[in-house]
Amino acid sequence: MQKMDRKKLNxxxxxLEQHKERxxxxxDDMENLSLGENDNNNTSDLxxxxxxxxxIASDLFDVEQQIGLKKLQAxxxxxxxxxxxxxxxxxxxxxxxxxKEIDPARLELLPHARLCIDCAREQDEYILRLKGDxxxxxxxxxxxxxxxxxxxxxxGEVLFDVLEYGSADSHQDRGGxxx
Numbered sequence: 001m002q003k004m005d006r007k008k009l010n011x012x013x014x015x016l017e018q019h020k021e022r023x024x025x026x027x028d029d030m031e032n033l034s035l036g037e038n039d040n041n042n043t044s045d046l047x048x049x050x051x052x053x054x055x056i057a058s059d060l061f062d063v064e065q066q067i068g069l070k071k072l073q074a075x076x077x078x079x080x081x082x083x084x085x086x087x088x089x090x091x092x093x094x095x096x097x098x099x100k101e102i103d104p105a106r107l108e109l110l111p112h113a114r115l116c117i118d119c120a121r122e123q124d125e126y127i128l129r130l131k132g133d134x135x136x137x138x139x140x141x142x143x144x145x146x147x148x149x150x151x152x153x154x155x156g157e158v159l160f161d162v163l164e165y166g167s168a169d170s171h172q173d174r175g176g177x178x179x
Contacts, residue, residue, distance in 0.1 A: 004093055008104075013087060015111040020080045027073040030066065076112075083112040095119050 004012075086092040093102050095116040102116045115123065 003090065009087055009092065012092065012107060012111050013084065015108070016080050016083055016087075019111060020077055023073050023076045023080070027070060027077070030070055030073070079112040079114070082114075097123075 083092060086094075093104075093107060094100070095102055096114045097119040098116060100116050102113055106113050106117055113120070
């Protein structure tokens with residue numbers, strides 16, 4: 001494998017700097033911009049008791065989403081910094097998995113690429129297989145508590161217990177008089 005020439009390395013350094021600036025600008029904008037009302041974590045109310053739970057959940061979702069997006073931008077900056085270190089070490093443009101040279105066209109689009117296209121596809125397929133395996137996405141309790149493990153009389157008893165306490169369709173919730 002031949003070493004990348006100085007002119008190409010300087011070109012990739014420049015690309016990495018441009019990408020870093022773009023991600024840093026996005027991160028700075030995210031720090032400076034607010035989410036409007038949702039960004040105000042401190043409310044003027046004395047408590048959140050009278051707020052609808054869905055409003056609080058929406059606020060929490062917005063905050064968590066913004067934190068996630070900030071972490072993504074910071075992660076991209078970290079990858080770019082690592083690529084700049086690899087230039088200094090003389091390992092830039094080499095796949096971290098297989099050790100082959102990363103295609104220059106890939107580096108043009110993604111100058112902080114760690115993997116060649118084949119290894120990146122392989123990694124993506126592996127992740128998709130993990131996501132596709134429903135047993136790995138379901139709670140562990142479901143593997144233990146199957147309906148077939150309960151006897152039929154127990155299922156009936158549970159239903160009668162629930163009916164005894166009522167539901168949102170019970171008379172007290174519907175209004176009106178009980179006959």
